Amino acid sequence: MRIYIPGTWPMLRKLVKTGRFDPIGGTAFALTPRLREAYVSGDDEELEYAAMGEAARASLRLLAVEFGLGEDQVPARRVVVAADLDDVTLRPDLDDGAVRISGAVPMTAIAAVHVDAEEAEHAVREAAAVVDKADLGDLDAEFLVGEAEDHELAWYSPEEIAFLVDLGDL
Numbered sequence: 001m002r003i004y005i006p007g008t009w010p011m012l013r014k015l016v017k018t019g020r021f022d023p024i025g026g027t028a029f030a031l032t033p034r035l036r037e038a039y040v041s042g043d044d045e046e047l048e049y050a051a052m053g054e055a056a057r058a059s060l061r062l063l064a065v066e067f068g069l070g071e072d073q074v075p076a077r078r079v080v081v082a083a084d085l086d087d088v089t090l091r092p093d094l095d096d097g098a099v100r101i102s103g104a105v106p107m108t109a110i111a112a113v114h115v116d117a118e119e120a121e122h123a124v125r126e127a128a129a130v131v132d133k134a135d136l137g138d139l140d141a142e143f144l145v146g147e148a149e150d151h152e153l154a155w156y157s158p159e160e161i162a163f164l165v166d167l168g169d170l
Helices: 009-018 033-038 044-068 118-135 139-149 158-168
Strands: 002-007 027-030 079-084 088-090 098-101 110-115 154-156
Touching: 002 044, 002 098, 009 079, 009 110, 009 158, 027 044, 033 044, 044 079, 044 118, 044 139, 110 158, 118 139, 154 158
Parallel strands: none
Antiparallel strands: 002 027, 002 079, 027 098, 079 110, 088 098, 110 154
16 A cells, blocks of 8 residues: 655654654555545545645644754755555544554655655745644634645655755755
């Protein structure tokens, strides 16, 4: 199953060092039956994109925590790791596309990494500061999150991750 795991830049750095991606709490997103039911129409590719969007929003929540801890040097870029895993458990208690995975994801299971470009950093930083309010229905906060979500995530192959991290850390 193709899953989308929310992450942050420090998590990508760790992936490069260790060769494995450690998801926070084992939370990921996928094209689940519940996600499929939530949409009136859409093919698998469109619904996979929706699952990736849920992971990108979860990345904002992770960034909010890092920024709250005073991690001002963390690049304000959403990170989503796409991987292919078989051992996935559905999480109907969370978002429609939420799944749980156990343990770290080896580099060999990673299909791609999706990351914001540098020009998205201002919008992402603002969105991370208000994502919880947006989740609770605050329209101004939802507007700021929407501004960040208007930025498309760039696609990188697994072979490009080390180069991406090196360039981003300059």
